[in-house]
Amino acid sequence: MGIELLGGRILAPFFGSSVHIWGSIITVFMLSLSFGYLLGGKLSTKNASLTKYGLIFLTASIMVVPIALFSQPIMEFIFTHIEDSRYGSLLASTALFFIPTVILGMISPYSVRLLVTDSHKSGQVAGILYFVSTLGSALGTIITSFYFVLAFDVNTIISAFALTLGLLGVLAITVNSLAGNKELAHA
């Protein structure tokens, strides 16, 4: 959500700040999350492990970086080739946010797989996960829009998000290699 919010900031210089900007961003995020859920669920059926879980975080972290590094040339290219700012912003937000958000979407179903040990409790686990991830989204939204934008550059915030994801990935992999698969339940 933090990234989604900054999306508006990133696109505005090229595509304006009209309502269609938010239409583009929210569409792309919803679409890519939905694919991410599907992929994450599928992936969780094949030898799920904390290491792979950590790799998802690491990949997400790496995929977020281009938003900070290459957004200018990408948007410039789209801006000069597409006259209509609705489709321009849709394409730009796809180019910038689709891949990282698909990967971020994979995290939730994979977490369910790792956390559910007893099918009786699967509903409860899913409930807790939804709680944590949606609460996290809410916090990410308010902290980014109220405070981060006042204190930091957009790219600094994006890099901090990428770094956090990367650290979580490394943490998951380290925990796994230290304790083996026994620790799964504590992921």
Added chain:
Amino acid sequence: MRNCLLFLAVLFSVAAHSNVVHEERSLYRNIIVDETGNLRCLKFNTKSSQTSQSCMYKNDPDKLVFNYTKLTFASLLVTDDPKNVLVIGLGGGTLSNVIHELYPAAKIHNVEIDPAVLKVARDYFNFIETDNVTSSVQDGRIFIKRAAIKKQKYDWIILDAFNGDYIPEHLLTKEFFEEVQSVLADGGVIAANTFSSSKLYEHESATYHAVFGDFINVSRANRSNRIILAGIKTIPTQAQLNERISALAPRLKKYDVDIKAISTYMQSTKNNRDWPADTKVLTDQYSPANLLNF
């Protein structure tokens, strides 16, 4: 004395009674056109008269109502007769109309993001459109970016897209001003109408200064509403100023613009920087303009 006050109070309450002539909800806001006696105003949102965007005297449409609109004409003291004018933010189209009357041969292009505002300007504020006066519905930043690619140049660029309540943050950054500068013709001028106060005033000044160097503030004692004249290569001498004032004064009189008085509100930032040297410049990366404007 008491009767007199009572009379005034009654008169005022009659005069203050306003009629809503037109009301519509656009993509961006509520638009209201209301009339108080002879004064017709375009307002955004409701009730508060603070949000008047543009007003016109029905019995004397030439006469300008708002001070800031009048102050904008200070631009003419620092540049020659404009030939290509760009107005970002249409409002009721008042500025465009007056400039067209003053310089019928000049090309004027108005950019307005809200199609409903353009419609209201046409229907209720006699917004004049001719072969020379055109308008487009677009985000100002996008228009200028495209104009830069097409290598278009304007010699008078008026930035009037802030409505007092909300500042489009992407129109108050270093990168945006650089784009504006790239479509400014040699010898031209940029006039920006701004409402910034407190912290934002300083950030705004620092940002203009970072791109254009020293600029001219046109404002009365109350510094929250000012016109910034930027992009001027050579500041005119007092003799040139006087010459322009005497040439313009009779022409601007019918619009209730006292250009001589306005010339005394002009102050260059050259020896008068009223913001700290370490003020952070607003950029596309850092532009919390609305959060800074308390």
